[in-house]
Structures are given as structure tokens and as C-alpha cells.
Amino acid sequence: NKRDRSRQAASDAVAQTGALPVTPPEPAVRARGSDPFSGELRRREVLPLLVLHLIAAGPTYGNQLMDRIAGMTEGVLSVNPNTMYPLLRRLEQRGLIEGQWEHPERRTRRFYSITQEGREEYGRLMEEVRPFLDSVARSIDDIVRELYG
Template sequence: MAGSARKASQAATEVTSLEEARAAADVPAEAPSETGRSAPDPLIGDLRRAGLLPLLVLHLVGESPTYGNQLMDRIAELTRGALAVNPNTMYPLLRSLEARGLIRGEWEHPERRSRRFYRCTPEGRLERANLAAELGPRLDRIAASIESIRSELG
């Protein structure tokens, strides 16, 4: 079972669509759980646990000031839907990164509640580099695995 979970986890990468990765790893499409919601995606779970989401947030916030909903949209677009982040995950992460001094948030209109734009701090840039160095080899292995599977399957 651990081998098949590892194989499924390795199939998630941005070099292919989620559907192609699932097919390549012989993983069925998401089925709704008993509650009617989609079950968690086993293909991306390993990368999430390894810190992919904070890395993506720090990367995107480092490119230009951005806000939570925009980050969620950009991450879904960047990962071709493999990593869909909901507000219950994004906003606590943003608060945590801000509390750690890795990003700084400012309200678009300070006198009223509006969008909060985040910028990366120098400490955030350093953390982004550390996370990228840590996750880079794993992403390379996943990409190589997907390419090997695609090549094998023709």
C-alpha cells in the first residue's frame, strides 16, 4: 500500500494535468465522500505536508503585492487544479506567515474593511529560498517520475 501511495503521490506535478496524473498513477477520479464533498486528493497531499503551499504563497507574494482570493486563484491556475486552496486554509496561513514576519499585510482602504494586500519581507524571501531548496529535489523527482510513466505508457 505504501508503494502505491508513493506512486500516486509522485504523479502530482504541474507538468501534466491532474486528470492525466491520476490516469498515469492508476488512481480513480475523486469520488464524493459520505458527506457529499470531494475526498482529499492523495496525489498532492505529500507536497502539501512538505510545505508546498507556504512556498507558493511566499513566491507569489514576492512577485507582486496580492490578496487572499487572488492567491487562491493563482495557485489553482499554476497547479492546473491539482492544489485547490479554500479560504479556511489560505487565511490562517496568511495570518501565520504575517505573525512570523515573513509577509506584511496592508488594507487596501484602511478606513474600511477591504482587501488586504500582502508583500514579502526580506525574512520571507529567505524562507522562500529555503523552502525552494528543500522542495526542489522532490519536485524534480516527481517530474521525472511522471515523464517516465508517460514515456512507458506511450
């Protein structure tokens, strides 16, 4: 294909100069996502619960939510925009939160507030997610105890 021909032409040009040895490129390795909310924490609805909790405390926007989550976990859990913004859209589509543009004519920041339906879902998730979070906390305590006595 065109990309392979282009790579080959560049490789041949470098080889002609003698400046660099020509070696075939290594196949690309995809890094695993560093977003912890892509696995078990997502399946257990921890992030939606946390987002509803933070929004229930007062209107906030996506970047502020990401910063607050990273801050409260000292950076251990960080959420990337590719996770946060689709989640906010889903919560809004479900009627759990409402978004308002700070400056509608410029669409700068969208502030989210929790709805009555969102408060009800928040209560449900609080009960549903607690056993999982308790299990995670016990597991971490066990690891620390095993390693450090």
C-alpha cells in the same frame, strides 16, 4: 436525541401519505478533501514556498493567490480559502509577510508583501523543496510513459 426524533417524525409523516417508501437513511460518508495541499504537498512546504514566490513578485491578496495557483496549474491544484487564509495568517505571524488592508475602514482586501525574513525563508524553501518537486515531476513522467509509451 432531538434530531433523531425530528427525522423519525418527518419519516412517519411521509409514510402516512404513502407518497414515498420509508427507508432508513444511509450513514453519511465524508468526502475526502479535494484540496491537494492537505497531504504530502503540505508536509513538504510546497504551498508556503509558492505563496512566498507569488508575493515576492509583488503585493497580492488571498483570492488573487488562489486564482493564480489554479491558473498556473490549469486547475489541477486549487487551494480553498480554509487553507489559504490560515497560511497567510501564519506567514504574517512569523514575520515572513506583511499585510495591509486596501481600505482599513472597510477591511475589503488585505494585500501582502514579503519581508526580508520572508525572502530568507523563500530562499531556504527553494533549496529544500526542489528535490521533492523533481521527484514528483519524474513520477508523473514515468506514469505518462507507462500509459502512453
